[in-house]
Amino acid sequence: MDSILLHKDIVSDVPAIATIGFFDGVHLGHRFLLKQLALAAQERQLRSVAITFDQHPRRVLQHDYIPELLTTFDEKLQLLTKTGIDSVAILPFNATMAQLSAHDFMQQVLQKQLQVKTLLMGYDNHFGRKNNEHFNDYVRYGQDLGIEVLPTQPYIYKGIKISSSVIRSFLHEGEVALANECLGYPYTLTGKVGHGFQQGRTIGFPTANLIPASIEQLLPANGVYAVRVKCPDSTTWHDGMMNIGYRPTFDGTTKSIEVNIFNYANDLYDKPLSVAFYERIRAEKKFRNAPELAKQLTKDREMIINFFTNQPKYESI
Secondary structure: OOOOOOOOOOOOOOOEEEEEOOOOOOOHHHHHHHHHHHHHHHHHOOEEEEEEEOOOHHHHHOOOOOOOEOOOHHHHHHHHOOOOOOEEEEEOOOHHHHOOOHHHHHHHHHHOOOOEEEEEEOOOOOOOOOOOOOHHHHHHHHHHHOOEEEEOOOOEEOOEEOOHHHHHHHHHOOOHHHHHHHHOOOOEEEEEEEOOOOHHHHOOOOOEEEEEOOOOEOOOOOEEEEEEEEOOOOOOEEEEEEEEEOOHHHOOOOOEEEEEEOOOOOOOEOOEEEEEEEEEEEOOOOOOOHHHHHHHHHHHHHHHHHHHHOOOOOOOO
16 A cells, blocks of 8 residues: 655654544533643653544544534644644555554554654544554554554533533533533534525514535534624624524525524625524424514513623634
């Protein structure tokens, strides 16, 4: 099998300590691991490197698979740069790499191209084409190659062993506040504003129809949410309420993501928007008519205004 050829900016001749992961969300568990990486790098006087991939590995292994990501690729890289490590190596995950055994990956990529002297393993992480290879196997391969392999412990927060899958389960249930605690920041959707159905405007609640930047990013459960919104013409975040769902009062059949931004009336069509989730206010509900819906939306708005009175302002990820 041919060697994996990495981008010239990735290949290094500087000895490194590394850890490997997809790092979706760069949540508190990831940051706990990367802090250990930075400390170990200082102790060993090595360069600290987080190794990740340009796409979700299952996209290559299962072509019809659509991941539910917590961050876009650019957001993930931005978050990784704030963790205190020296660099991020982005590997091209393709069919050739998918066929590498763990030993060959350690030899061809870690040892020969990235100069990894020490490998810090996340508690539940594994790599290589064989799913049954784990930490003890990596230690044995490392001894053969001259790579020190070290274990780490999971990060437990309020009794929760934090992982990307746990955070996804919270978002699927609409528990955005719990997801935010595990992430360490409010869960955020980014995209641009498209033309919607404009029915909110007729009842006094005009909305911006968000088209997510990626179909791979996870949508929280249907319902009404307290959110903060970053508009392209503003340096601050505006309070608002978002509805995710099918607009049952208007017999909607297409799922939409609509946000009503409080005290904001500028044109947003085709412009970028970021929406940070704070709390799910209620489930989506069908009302008898539009005036009844408008009455409920007025209550929702008041509830959200009161909610944000005691919330700190959100800083961009």
